[in-house]
Amino acid sequence: MVAEQQHDFEVVDMPINMGPQHPSTHGVFRMVLVINGEKVVDVTPHIGYMHRGGEKLMEAMDFRQGIGYADRTEYLAQFSAELGYCLAVEKLMGIEVPERAEYIRVILTELNRLSSHFMFMGAFGIDSGLFGTSFTYAFREREYLQDIFEEVSGDRLMYAYFRVGGLAWEVTDNFVARVHEVLKKTQAGIKDLDDLLTTNEIFMARCQNVGAFTADRAIAYGLSGPLLRASGVNWDLRRDEPYSIYPRFKFQIPVGNYGDVYDRYLVRLAEMRESVSIVEQALEQLPADGPIVPEKMPRRLRTPPGEVYAKVESPRGEWGVYLVSKGGDKPYRLKMRSPSFCNLSALREMTIGQFLADAVMILGSMDIVLCDVDR
Amino acid sequence: MTLPDGQGEEAQGDAAGSSPETPPPAEAAAAPPAPDAKPAPKPAAERPARPAREAEPKEAPRVAPPAGSINETLAAAAPAATLTAYIVPSLQGDAVAVEVGRDDLVAVMTAAREDDRLQLDYLRCLSGVDWQDEGLEVVYHLWSMTKRHGLTVKTRVTYDDPVVPSVAALYPGADWHERETRDMFGIVFDGHPNLVPLLLPDDMTDHFPLRKDNPLQEIEEWQGENLREGAGEDGE
Numbered sequence: 088m089v090a091e092q093q094h095d096f097e098v099v100d101m102p103i104n105m106g107p108q109h110p111s112t113h114g115v116f117r118m119v120l121v122i123n124g125e126k127v128v129d130v131t132p133h134i135g136y137m138h139r140g141g142e143k144l145m146e147a148m149d150f151r152q153g154i155g156y157a158d159r160t161e162y163l164a165q166f167s168a169e170l171g172y173c174l175a176v177e178k179l180m181g182i183e184v185p186e187r188a189e190y191i192r193v194i195l196t197e198l199n200r201l202s203s204h205f206m207f208m209g210a211f212g213i214d215s216g217l218f219g220t221s222f223t224y225a226f227r228e229r230e231y232l233q234d235i236f237e238e239v240s241g242d243r244l245m246y247a248y249f250r251v252g253g254l255a256w257e258v259t260d261n262f263v264a265r266v267h268e269v270l271k272k273t274q275a276g277i278k279d280l281d282d283l284l285t286t287n288e289i290f291m292a293r294c295q296n297v298g299a300f301t302a303d304r305a306i307a308y309g310l311s312g313p314l315l316r317a318s319g320v321n322w323d324l325r326r327d328e329p330y331s332i333y334p335r336f337k338f339q340i341p342v343g344n345y346g347d348v349y350d351r352y353l354v355r356l357a358e359m360r361e362s363v364s365i366v367e368q369a370l371e372q373l374p375a376d377g378p379i380v381p382e383k384m385p386r387r388l389r390t391p392p393g394e395v396y397a398k399v400e401s402p403r404g405e406w407g408v409y410l411v412s413k414g415g416d417k418p419y420r421l422k423m424r425s426p427s428f429c430n431l432s433a434l435r436e437m438t439i440g441q442f443l444a445d446a447v448m449i450l451g452s453m454d455i456v457l458c459d460v461d462r
Numbered sequence: 463m464t465l466p467d468g469q470g471e472e473a474q475g476d477a478a479g480s481s482p483e484t485p486p487p488a489e490a491a492a493a494p495p496a497p498d499a500k501p502a503p504k505p506a507a508e509r510p511a512r513p514a515r516e517a518e519p520k521e522a523p524r525v526a527p528p529a530g531s532i533n534e535t536l537a538a539a540a541p542a543a544t545l546t547a548y549i550v551p552s553l554q555g556d557a558v559a560v561e562v563g564r565d566d567l568v569a570v571m572t573a574a575r576e577d578d579r580l581q582l583d584y585l586r587c588l589s590g591v592d593w594q595d596e597g598l599e600v601v602y603h604l605w606s607m608t609k610r611h612g613l614t615v616k617t618r619v620t621y622d623d624p625v626v627p628s629v630a631a632l633y634p635g636a637d638w639h640e641r642e643t644r645d646m647f648g649i650v651f652d653g654h655p656n657l658v659p660l661l662l663p664d665d666m667t668d669h670f671p672l673r674k675d676n677p678l679q680e681i682e683e684w685q686g687e688n689l690r691e692g693a694g695e696d697g698e
Contacts, residue, residue, distance in 0.1 A: 135661035142646075143671055147678050306607055309585050309635030322607060392521055394550055396587065396603055396614075409589050409601065420672075422589035432638040461661060 100128055103443070107136050113210060113450070114457030118434070122443050130438045130446070132431065137461035142421055149416045150176045150388040155247040160423060161459045162244060163206055166192070166199040167401035169249040174330055175397035175408040176251045179390040187377040188253035189332045194266065194369045195239065195248070196399075197362040201273055202232040203402035204355050204362075207454045208280050211352065214451035215293045221283055228276030231269045238265065251388055253380035263370055270363055277359050285356065294349035298437045298449035301346060308433040311426050312404025313358065314453065317343035317350035324400035336368045348445075348452040355454075389416050403427055403454055423462055427455040524548040527558050532613050535580055536560060540573035550614070559614040567617050568627045574604055574613060575632055581606045582613055585629075588639035590647035592674045593618070598649055600626050619649065628654040646672035 106117035115136035121129040141160055145153045154169050161168035170192060177184065184192075205225040212221025233243055238259050240248035248255050259265070284290050300310075305318040315322055323340045325333040341357035343350030390412040398407035404426030411420040430453050438446045526548060527533055533547035543566035549557050562570045574582040582604040591599040602615040619626055628651035630637045640651040641660035648670035651657055659666060670676065 135659075135663075138661045140671055143678065304634075306583050307634050309633070311586075320607060327610070398586070405586060407587055407603075409587055409603070411591055420589070420591045422587065424587040424589075428638065428642075429635055432635060436634075 098124055105446075107133075113455060116450075116455070116457050116460075118446075118450075120438075120443065120446060125442050125444075127438050127441050127443055127446055130435045132434055134431070134457070134460050137457050139462070141462040142423060145421045146418055150251055150390070150418070153418070153421070154249060154251075155245065157423075158245045158247055159458065160425065160462050161401060161403075161406060161456055163203045163456050164199050164401045164403065164406070165244070165246050166196045166249065167399050167406055169246070170196055170331070171397055171399040171401070171406045171408050173249050173251050174399065175395050175410040176388065176390060178395045178397055179393055179410060179412055180251070180388065182252045182381060182384075184253055184331075185378045185381060186332075187374045188379040190369050190373045191254060191258055191262075191379070192249060193331055193333070193336075194366050194373070195236070197366045197369070198232050198235060198266070198269075200362045200402045201359055202229050202236075203454075204359050205229040205232070205276070205280075207355055207402075208284070208352075211451045211454075212284060212290075214447050215290050217284075217287075217290065221280060224276065224279050224283065228273055231272050235262075235265055235269055238262075250380065252384050253378070257379060263373065266366065266370060270366060274360075274363055277356070277363070281356060284352070291349065293445075293448060294352060294452075295347060296345070297348045297445045298441060298452060299345055299347040300433065300437055304433070304436065305346065308436070309429045310404070310433055311429065312400065312402065313351050313354045314430050314433075315404065316341065317354045318346035319343060324398055324405060328398070330397070330399060335372065336365045338365050348448050351452045387416055390414065398424070401426060403456065403459070404430060423459075425456075425459040425462060427453070427457070427459040428462075431455050431460055524550075532558050532580070532611055533560050535577070536570065536574060536613070539577035539580060540566070540570045542566070543570050543573075545570070557612075557614075559616060561616045561618070564617050564619055564626050567615075568629065568632075570615060571602070571629050571632055574615070579609075580613075581608050582611075583607055585633040585635050585639075588636055588643065590643040590649055590672065592647060592672065594674050597621065598624055598647055600643065600649060602629070624649045625652050626650070627652050628657075630654050646670060648673065 100121050100123050103120045103122060104117070105120060107115045109117075117133040117136070119131045119133070120127055141156055145156050148156060154172055157168040157172040158165040176182075205228050209222035209225030209229075212225070213219065236246055237243050239262065240246035240255075300314070300318050302319045305315050305320060310318070311322075319342060321340060321342050324330070325338075326340060338361045339357070341354045341361070343354050392412055392414045394409070394411045396407060396409045398405050400406075405424065406426055407424030409420075409422040409424065410418050413419040434450065434453070437449050441449065531547070531549075533545060537543075537545050537547075543562055545566075546561040548559055548561075550559050560570070574580050584605040584607050585602060586605050587601075587603040589601045589603075591601060593599055597618045597620045599616055599618045603612070604615060605612045617626060624647070626649055628636070628640055630640055630651070631653070637654070637656075638660060640654050641657060643649050644651060644654075644657055645659050645662045645666075658664065662671075
């Protein structure tokens with residue numbers, strides 16, 4: 088740390104506006120920073136530029152249409168969002184998903200976690216001043232994964248492939264072979280990024296001891312996902328409140344020691360390797376054939392009255408759906424608990440006292456999706 | 463697949479279609495063979511009553527939590543508060559729900575967070591629900607990272623006086639959730655440090671989009687109807 092220097096001139100607090108159009112805000116996000124010299128004294132985040140009233144719109148959509156909207160909120164981890172929404176409806180209706188559909192869901196969700204973390208690695212490298220190097224590496228790998236999703240769902244971004252009860256249609260014939268093929272490339276890609284970033288002198292200097300957050304504060308703010316684990320909380324919904332068929336797989340939960348930006352990066356890097364392992368195990372256990380939707384599905388989805396809070400471990404943390412139904416084919420109220428929103432609410436406390444340049448690193452390390460923040 | 467009775471349309475149709483044709487076999491075996499070709503119809507009292515077609519329930523069934531549930535600990539930790547506890551079967555992990563009056567809310571939330579037996583330190587979700595005639599509801603989903611148990615706390619207020627005490631001092635994570643809920647439902651969180659619009663424009667403080675008296679624009683409802691009817695005839 089630089090020692091505080093005594094000046095004989097007056098230093099005044101200066102407000103700086105950043106965003107809403109700014110390359111390092113990862114979307115349409117604005118923050119007003121008050122700085123004293125290089126130190127951040129106060130931050131006021133402004134969100135809501137992407138607010139489309141999604142929760143209201145979903146009240147007018149039936150349970151099938153809502154899946155497509157879940158994609159549009161969490162556009163980097165679409166399968167996680169679809170899974171969370173489907174789990175909520177399935178729990179309320181009491182539907183059991185066929186085995187094969189569960190496996191394909193897990194495979195796609197974990198591949199999606201990989202593609203989302205690749206996105207993080209690329210963008211975070213840019214934030215830390217690596218220019219485009221990590222970005223091009225990460226995006227090459229991401230493209231292979233994207234190809235699989237496109238082959239399976241027919242779309243590159245808005246998959247809408249999961250259905251209440253199972254899947255929309257069968258995967259392609261060469262699905263297993265394709266995933267194996269891409270996993271090999273992915274593992275090489277993870278190693279490339281590891282070599283490029285982890286022990287990079289400049290990257291380490293920019294990341295270590297920046298934005299450290301203790302476990303107590305992380306829990307108090309309701310942080311989740313890699314941010315929570317980097318702060319030393321051993322918590323992962325896939326293991327601790329298991330959903331789908333996650334108890335059938337063996338995987339480690341990486342946990343950080345210092346809660347700083349560097350730990351968040353390391354946790355995500357380790358998580359990617361675990362995801363590869365989960366996908367490999369799932370491919371091994373995947374039933375060769377079988378139904379992908381329950382045999383007896385009502386033509387029109389109607390839930391009994393009730394409420395449910397379903398949650399999945401998305402790449403950013405706990406993506407929850409609080410679904411209240413009064414019966415009928417539409418939700419009475421649907422609240423999306425998005426991890427980006429909860430994580431971002433801790434930005435102010437994380438950033439105060441840090442250097443201005445580090446504010447960008449802290450924001451980048453949260454890996455927010457602004458559509459998911461604003462919904 | 464397990465469907466609750468009277469839910470799935472197809473399942474319902476099957477059950478209704480098969481029952482009149484086939485009499486219960488036990489009944490047929492027990493009846494002595496009649497000498498006449500035409501057996502006399504049984505008196506109505508002996509005939510098994512056809513199961514009534516169950517009407518779709520309007521409200522979720524509420525079950526009292528079993529003895530030793532978390533709500534008893536909470537009642538012991540906050541003795542002054544009046545709690546109504548029940549189980550929402552579909553909620554699973556956070557199944558035990560507790561309804562409290564807004565005057566008791568802070569006492570209950572403080573007990574939930576601070577009491578050694580509860581340690582519900584993680585506010586995972588805070589939502590508003592508009593129940594129209596029955597007022598506005600705020601739902602807190604709590605979780606304990608150390609004890610690994612959950613609890614749902616609910617409180618209701620009226621439209622005329624939509625004020626709920628803020629828990630942002632207890633749970634810093636509630637700060638943004640409460641601002642969002644004020645934006646969307648007009649619920650005022652008393653004692654919140656900075657209750658200004660979060661997602662909505664700064665000057666939009668008198669219009670609450672997620673309330674039910676605020677319908678979607680006609681065009682969207684029309685589109686929804688159109689999709690269901692399989693329309694598009696005018697285009698062909």
